[in-house]
Amino acid sequence: MVKFKNDFAWGVSTAAHQIEGAWNEGGKGESIWDCFAQASGNIANNDTADIACDHYHCWLEDIALMKELGVNAYRFSIAWPRIFPDGNGRPNEEGARFYDQLIDGLLDAGIVPWVTLYHWDLPLALHKRYGGWLSPRIVNDFSAYADYCFDRYGDRVKNWITMNEPWCSCVLGYGMGVHAPGHQSCTEPWIAGHYILLAHARAVECYRNKFKTRQQGRIGISLNCDWREPYTASPDDQSAAELSLEFMLGWFADPLWNGDYPESMKVRLGEALPRFSTEEKSLLKGSSDFFGLNHYSSCWIRAVEQGGENRTGNSGIFGTKEVEIVRMDDRPANALGWAVVPEGLRKLLCWIDARYGRPAVYITETGTALMADDVATAVDDPERSAFIGDYLAEARKACAAGVDLCGWFVWTLLDNFEWSEGYRIRFGLVHVDFGTGVRTPKKSFHDYRNLIQSNGNATSRMVR
């Protein structure tokens, strides 16, 4: 059986807005997510992330938990408005110092930091000033923020991720309006995506030109995609499934690995899809040192007959009515209704491997959400252990087929603020009581620890 590499990254992922709390402490500015969650009616139960896991104050305890878990890597994000409360201009020393402490604490615990620069908490000031991701002005501001982070933390941080899941920012934030900034538009997602890609490329250019030689790190991006299985073997359903993968993953990955948007998108979106100049194309192409993949679920895709009905839903295809998403309702679903389909990960990894020329892949998020009313129920989570074990087993098969898988980050360490779902559902390996802040490791925490200790080979011992 194929073994995972000796230097395989075993980690957990988190995001600043979902765990830190302290939304207005230490000189932090507001983010679009602070504003969105504080407005009534946007989040389940009107929950906010004002306190969340209070990680801003409990970070030492959280590092101790990770040490106990045995991870060798931790992916977290920096809150841009903690460093630049106004989006740009003068940095906030107190905010910057928080991440100095966190990084030093991780290194002391033998845990390699993986830093995401943008996990959705855009400084509200930039949104108000020029519309945030809808304006080309964001490109300079993002790369200046990135430059500051490379300069300040790059002596200790060797793994950078520019953006988390641009698809979500664009479609959920600017298309469907269920994420901040809550816009509903058919045109804005393509514009926001365009400037996210250019901001990524400019930040990478900055890293490579000014820091890489000295700091010897690497920089990439994390993209999310479900696997899309053709509903039937018919050629129409097969090409519909391919089209939906191009619209979800190819939208961002094609420019970064191949230098431009997929032809299928250019043809269908016409003028609505901005175009890259020749210079921009060469800046984009090859601008990710690795392929960060966030993967949770799968669905079927069916071609829609001309004039037929089509739905666009959660993880739906945005921008064309030619395809319909059909839930895999013969599979178990998690608390969000996402189907648990381990082999979808293998198929997606093979699709990426073939289309992008065998990139080094890190699973930068994968995991599952459960519902639980009390801590006793929450810690008894064999479904989560099984999810991790089964998805990992399929990833191993992908490695046997040649995929260059280099790391695995479970989403997530702590139960946390799950965006529009608030605290209703729980993704953590560790239960958090949001009344008291008390952390309690779940069974899956111990199972994941065993898995890591055997470098992924203990899969068969996972609870079923």
Ligand code: PNW
């Ligand atoms: C990702 N969808 O979000 C994020 O990177 C995490 O912050 C988040 O907590 C995790 O996955 C679990 O949801 C997503 O609707 C949110 O398709 C929504 C969707 C996908 C990913």
